[in-house]
Amino acid sequence: MHSTAKQQGDFTKTAELTIELLCQNVTVSLASVWTFSSDQQTQSLEAQFGSMMLQDIHRPKRLQDCPRYLHELQTHRYIDAGNTVIDPRLSELANDYFIPLQIHSSLEVGIRINGHLEGVLCLERAQVTSHWHDSEIHLACQMADQLALTLAIKHSYEKEESLSLFRCAAEQSKQISMLVNLHTEKVEYVNQAHSDITGIPREQIIGANLRELSFFKQHGELAEQSLAQIFKGEIVNGEVQFQRADGSHYWIQYVLSQFITERGNHYALVSSVENTGEHNYRSELERLAWRCGLTGLYNRTHFNRVLERTTQGVLLFVDLLGFKRFNDTYGHDNGDSLLIEIAHRIRHFPEFNKAIEIARVGSDEFAVLLTESNDLDYFSHRLYQHLSMPILIGREQIEPKPALAIVDIASVVGTFSPLTCADIAVQYAKKRKGNAIQVFNNALLNEFKEDAQIERDLHSAISGRQFELYYQPLRDLEQNTYIGAEALIRWHHPKRGVLFPASFINIAEQSGVINAIGSWVLEAACRQLNLWQHHNADMTMHVNVSARQFFSGNLFEQVWQLLIRYRLKPKTLILEITETELMGDVRHATLLCQELAELGVGLAIDDFGTGYSSMRYLKQFPISKLKIDRSFVSDLTVSRESREIVSAIIAMANALNISLTAEGVETVEQEAFLAKKGCHQAQGYLYSPALREPEFAQFLLLAQNPVLIAH
Ligand code: C2E
Ligand code: MG
Ligand code: MG
Numbered sequence: 001m002h003s004t005a006k007q008q009g010d011f012t013k014t015a016e017l018t019i020e021l022l023c024q025n026v027t028v029s030l031a032s033v034w035t036f037s038s039d040q041q042t043q044s045l046e047a048q049f050g051s052m053m054l055q056d057i058h059r060p061k062r063l064q065d066c067p068r069y070l071h072e073l074q075t076h077r078y079i080d081a082g083n084t085v086i087d088p089r090l091s092e093l094a095n096d097y098f099i100p101l102q103i104h105s106s107l108e109v110g111i112r113i114n115g116h117l118e119g120v121l122c123l124e125r126a127q128v129t130s131h132w133h134d135s136e137i138h139l140a141c142q143m144a145d146q147l148a149l150t151l152a153i154k155h156s157y158e159k160e161e162s163l164s165l166f167r168c169a170a171e172q173s174k175q176i177s178m179l180v181n182l183h184t185e186k187v188e189y190v191n192q193a194h195s196d197i198t199g200i201p202r203e204q205i206i207g208a209n210l211r212e213l214s215f216f217k218q219h220g221e222l223a224e225q226s227l228a229q230i231f232k233g234e235i236v237n238g239e240v241q242f243q244r245a246d247g248s249h250y251w252i253q254y255v256l257s258q259f260i261t262e263r264g265n266h267y268a269l270v271s272s273v274e275n276t277g278e279h280n281y282r283s284e285l286e287r288l289a290w291r292c293g294l295t296g297l298y299n300r301t302h303f304n305r306v307l308e309r310t311t312q313g314v315l316l317f318v319d320l321l322g323f324k325r326f327n328d329t330y331g332h333d334n335g336d337s338l339l340i341e342i343a344h345r346i347r348h349f350p351e352f353n354k355a356i357e358i359a360r361v362g363s364d365e366f367a368v369l370l371t372e373s374n375d376l377d378y379f380s381h382r383l384y385q386h387l388s389m390p391i392l393i394g395r396e397q398i399e400p401k402p403a404l405a406i407v408d409i410a411s412v413v414g415t416f417s418p419l420t421c422a423d424i425a426v427q428y429a430k431k432r433k434g435n436a437i438q439v440f441n442n443a444l445l446n447e448f449k450e451d452a453q454i455e456r457d458l459h460s461a462i463s464g465r466q467f468e469l470y471y472q473p474l475r476d477l478e479q480n481t482y483i484g485a486e487a488l489i490r491w492h493h494p495k496r497g498v499l500f501p502a503s504f505i506n507i508a509e510q511s512g513v514i515n516a517i518g519s520w521v522l523e524a525a526c527r528q529l530n531l532w533q534h535h536n537a538d539m540t541m542h543v544n545v546s547a548r549q550f551f552s553g554n555l556f557e558q559v560w561q562l563l564i565r566y567r568l569k570p571k572t573l574i575l576e577i578t579e580t581e582l583m584g585d586v587r588h589a590t591l592l593c594q595e596l597a598e599l600g601v602g603l604a605i606d607d608f609g610t611g612y613s614s615m616r617y618l619k620q621f622p623i624s625k626l627k628i629d630r631s632f633v634s635d636l637t638v639s640r641e642s643r644e645i646v647s648a649i650i651a652m653a654n655a656l657n658i659s660l661t662a663e664g665v666e667t668v669e670q671e672a673f674l675a676k677k678g679c680h681q682a683q684g685y686l687y688s689p690a691l692r693e694p695e696f697a698q699f700l701l702l703a704q705n706p707v708l709i710a711h
């Protein structure tokens with residue numbers, strides 16, 4: 001029997017033909033072919049032929065219901081039952097099948113492939129006959145063998161088909177699939193996607209040792225480590241960048257796993273996809289989220305995330321002094337150039353090779369995270385100098401003024417954020433004379449906490465009427481009379497007693513409360529001046545104005561209203577501002593000074609000589625008075641240099657027609673020197689410290705009527 005059906009493995013067709021042929025040669029009532037499921041739990045009918053009416057009675061589908069029958073078929077070539085009713089081998093089928101159908105004898109031949117039972121060929125007779133003939137059995141067995149052959153062909157067809165299906169699918173896939181024999185360490189299979197993505201011809205890969213693969217050549221350490229993991233049965237995944245022979249780069253996302261074939265061979269399966277686009281998109285997003293667009297450094301958010309995981313090392317913090325002012329004066333483009341240059345200097349500072357992270361954490365703030373550095377003192381000074389070097393921006397040479405703070409992270413970890421500590425330390429660094437470098441320590445922290453308390457207390461100080469103005473007399477050395485006073489603020493702190501301005505003015509300035517305090521001072525001073533002028537029309541009042549208050553935008557308005565409200569002669573009110581503050585924003589200051597001068601109000605430069613105003617600006621500002629800083633005055637008798645400076649200031653003021661007051665005059669020698677040189681006004685403990693108003697009034701009264709003192 002060599003039908004085409006058999007050749008093609010069409011089992012059902014072959015079964016039909018087979019039993020039809022059988023029925024022509026052997027007398028049977030019914031012939032049927034059944035195949036078993038691979039677990040031999042069920043059977044299904046493939047073909048049936050015969051003259052018998054089945055009347056809806058069938059052999060059982062569930063083989064597990066007839067274990068004996070199954071066992072017989074498994075262990076014997078066939079079952080030849082002459083009498084189905086009494087044959088014990090078929091007893092499980094008797095009641096429900098043979099008896100109702102009145103089948104008397106049955107011949108059951110197993111269909112086997114390699115000895116494994118795959119199905120059964122059944123011949124059944126209704127007639128009562130004797131045993132099955134050997135020739136009949138022989139024929140049936142031959143037929144069963146033919147059927148087994150067809151079934152085997154069918155199975156192999158199916159297997160081949162599914163194999164080629166898998167192969168097709170693997171070849172079609174855009175994902176790289178590679179099989180590496182872990183015993184020989186050779187690549188046994190790789191699909192088309194691999195050469196599409198990598199540009200490496202497949203012939204070069206198949207049969208190659210895995211160490212010749214790009215993964216090992218370009219990422220050796222990672223590849224070895226992954227291989228070790230695979231051997232341990234772990235699944236490895238990751239993402240790496242490769243370079244093609246033409247120099248182009250691409251990213252690969254991969255999963256590596258181990259599996260064992262039915263024959264026990266160990267293989268690694270490499271599945272990977274190219275994700276260059278996605279990778280680039282992701283890194284761009286990350287760059288946007290974590291980087292500063294201007295300098296390319298990490299941003300504060302990223303820096304904080306790294307800091308959160310850091311428990312030791314050193315945080316180095318850089319702040320630029322006067323950056324805001326620079327920005328306002330030179331414009332934002334130049335401000336950007338300055339920041340870019342500073343970022344560049346920090347990034348390329350040799351010691352920062354070992355930096356864990358460098359970030360721009362504020363508009364003009366940079367932070368560097370270092371693992372322990374041995375010679376921190378030496379190298380922070382070098383950094384300071386490196387950052388202070390002049391920068392050419394446009395046509396101007398700018399000298400950046402950095403302030404550095406250093407925080408030992410281990411010393412604050414768990415209690416304060418290192419960045420907060422750096423913020424605190426940098427405030428102290430800024431106040432330093434010389435190199436603005438400050439190492440954070442606990443004393444700073446305590447001071448900072450105290451300042452924070454003062455800042456809180458300041459908020460209720462005005463409403464609590466805790467401020468009071470004291471007045472220090474100003475003496476005219478030519479006329480030998482007192483011509484006015486400087487108003488100096490004192491704070492009656494509910495817990496700390498009387499506080500001097502040095503302990504709170506800076507804090508008020510930084511927190512912004514200075515505006516409210518300054519307004520109160522101006523108002524109180526003007527009110528007092530008005531009272532004094534009832535007796536002495538030419539009394540002058542000097543009022544200190546802080547930078548923030550000066551540049552706040554409503555000083556002019558405020559002064560103007562106070563002059564009207566208290567009917568003051570404008571020139572009797574003199575505003576004092578330090579030269580450093582005035583030079584902070586020259587353009588703005590010039591405008592404001594001009595406005596105030598037009599109003600007639602006097603302007604005095606306080607602490608003159610300690611800052612760095614140039615002659616050009618002195619001419620440019622409509623200044624009415626300079627106050628020589630008391631550090632020069634106190635040195636007059638001991639320092640020749642101070643004497644020369646003071647003489648020069650006096651000469652200059654006279655030449656520019658600016659009036660002069662010497663501060664801090666404590667001795668008659670100092671007074672004599674000043675008077676001789678032509679300084680006409682003085683203020684100091686020689687005459688009186690600052691006094692409360694009633695005492696001040698008393699002081700003036702006594703000064704004007706020296707006779708009273710005698711009494
Ligand atoms: P300043 O304006 O230079 O005031 C002079 C300071 O020198 C006053 O200190 C005064 O008491 C002190 N002084 C006066 N004569 C002598 C002397 O002969 N020897 C010595 N050793 N010191 C003398 P004070 O009152 O502690 O004020 C300190 C600074 O606080 C002031 O310096 C001023 O810059 C600021 N300040 C005072 N009151 C105010 C205010 O109402 N507003 C603002 N913004 N600042 C104020
Ligand atoms: Mg003053
Ligand atoms: Mg002063």
